[in-house]
Amino acid sequence: MKHLLSLETMTREDMELVLKNAATFKARRGQDDRKPLAGQSWAMIFSKSSTRTRVSFEVGIHELGGRALFLNANDIQLGRGEPIKDTARVLGRMVHGAVIRTFAQSDVEDFAKFGAIPTVNALTDDEHPCQILTDIFTYEESRGSIAGKVVTFVGDGACNVPQSWIFAAAKLGFELRIAAPKTFQPSAEVLKRAGGKISCSEDVRAAAEGADLLYTDVWVSMGKEAESADRLKALAGYQINSDLVKLAKPDALVMHCLPAYREKEISEEVFEKHAETIFAEAENRLHTQKAILDWMVA
Ligand code: CP
Ligand code: NVA
Numbered sequence: 231m232k233h234l235l236s237l238e239t240m241t242r243e244d245m246e247l248v249l250k251n252a253a254t255f256k257a258r259r260g261q262d263d264r265k266p267l268a269g270q271s272w273a274m275i276f277s278k279s280s281t282r283t284r285v286s287f288e289v290g291i292h293e294l295g296g297r298a299l300f301l302n303a304n305d306i307q308l309g310r311g312e313p314i315k316d317t318a319r320v321l322g323r324m325v326h327g328a329v330i331r332t333f334a335q336s337d338v339e340d341f342a343k344f345g346a347i348p349t350v351n352a353l354t355d356d357e358h359p360c361q362i363l364t365d366i367f368t369y370e371e372s373r374g375s376i377a378g379k380v381v382t383f384v385g386d387g388a389c390n391v392p393q394s395w396i397f398a399a400a401k402l403g404f405e406l407r408i409a410a411p412k413t414f415q416p417s418a419e420v421l422k423r424a425g426g427k428i429s430c431s432e433d434v435r436a437a438a439e440g441a442d443l444l445y446t447d448v449w450v451s452m453g454k455e456a457e458s459a460d461r462l463k464a465l466a467g468y469q470i471n472s473d474l475v476k477l478a479k480p481d482a483l484v485m486h487c488l489p490a491y492r493e494k495e496i497s498e499e500v501f502e503k504h505a506e507t508i509f510a511e512a513e514n515r516l517h518t519q520k521a522i523l524d525w526m527v528a
Contacts (some may be wrong), residue, residue: 232447233342233349234525235361236335238423245363245401251521252367252514259517264523265295270326272296275317275341276352277303277332278452282488283352283360286515287329294523299325303332303480318345327526348526350519355390355453360489362394364518366402368511368518369443379401382441382478384409384434385468385495386461388416389446391487401428405498409437432466441478445485446470446495452470462494471497481508 234240255262264277272291276284283298291298303309308317314337320330322345330338335356342349351359357410369376381399383392387410399406405427408415417432420526438444449465450458470484484496484504489512492498501508 232528234522234526235338235342235349236311236357237362237394238357240359240401242401245366245398246519248363248518248525249367249370251524252364252518253371256371256517259293262452266527267291267294267296267326268372270296270527271299271324271326272329273299273301273303274319274329274352275306275308275323275332276302276330277308278353280331280352282512282515283331286519287350290516290520290523291443291520293470294520298328298329302480309497313498314340315344316344318342321524322347327523339442345449350526355391355395355451358390358487359379359394359399359513360519360522361391362398364397364514365445365485365487365511365520366398368485368514369509370516372510373442373481376443378405380405380407380440381443381445382409382437383445383447384437384474385465386410386414386449386451387430388414389447389451392416393420394495395445396420396424396428399428400424404484405429407431407437407441409434409468411468413464434474435477435512438477440473441482443483443485444470445473445477447487448489448491449495463526465495469493469495469497470500473501475500488512489519515518 288298318341324490329350329352331352333355338351366376380403385407395406408430449461486508489498
């Protein structure tokens with residue numbers, strides 16, 4: 231049985247297969263009669279807000295012939311304290327797969343273990359694997375293989391999105407530079423586990439020099455709202471703006487997983503200049519996740 235819980239545990243071969251099939255799903259949308267989820271029901275358990283992940287999974291499951299049941303964690307007994315392992319053992323007897331957005335990484339891992347059905351991490355505090363597979367697909371569809379390229383992440387380098395970038399870097403052979411204040415850099419332990427060519431620096435300009443892709447994410451991730459004031463202060467210099475873009479390669483892409491906060495992690499000017507890439511990235515969640523689901527049930 232296959233799960234997608236983390237990019238740390240996904241093999242390079244599986245990543246490459248998903249990226250290749252995402253292109254096919256995108257090219258053949260509306261013409262592909264294959265329904266790998268025919269007759270299946272998939273639970274989507276969300277403990278955090280979502281626009282892109284929710285809609286792309288609901289539409290994707292439908293297009294693959296399955297049915298999605300959206301379950302806000304607060305509407306099911308999970309929100310009243312029923313343990314994740316009991317929720318998993320119940321749902322595992324009723325549905326064919328699960329897509330979970332929550333706080334603790336251990337919750338998606340426990341769900342996969344106790345539910346014994348294919349389980350997808352749709353964002354935890356530690357990782358956002360579907361997002362980063364989509365980002366790599368988006369880079370490659372416009373610029374070719376990401377191997378050997380320089381990806382610069384600017385902002386909160388210790389949250390879920392950069393952590394999934396970290397686990398992809400060694401496997402797909404690109405250099406990853408993380409520009410973040412000391413207290414927002416990934417842990418040495420995560421970097422050691424990932425291996426590969428990854429550097430962390432407080433010098434955002436040096437990190438952007440010659441980059442092929444400049445990437446950012448919100449400064450205040452879901453669940454960190456109480457730290458907003460401190461975060462806005464600490465991360466103030468870590469913005470993708472036109473001065474920074476000038477340091478990257480002339481044809482560098484600028485990407486953002488969204489939602490974006492203008493004049494915080496990215497300037498309005500740069501956001502709008504690169505909006506075509508950023509919204510292609512959002513659309514590509516659909517195609518990439520169809521490839522992920524297809525891979526999981528194969
Ligand atoms: N990028 C992303 O995961 O967006 P949502 O939070 O809207 O799902
Ligand atoms: N780091 C962000 C990603 C949102 C898609 C968060 O966790 O809120």
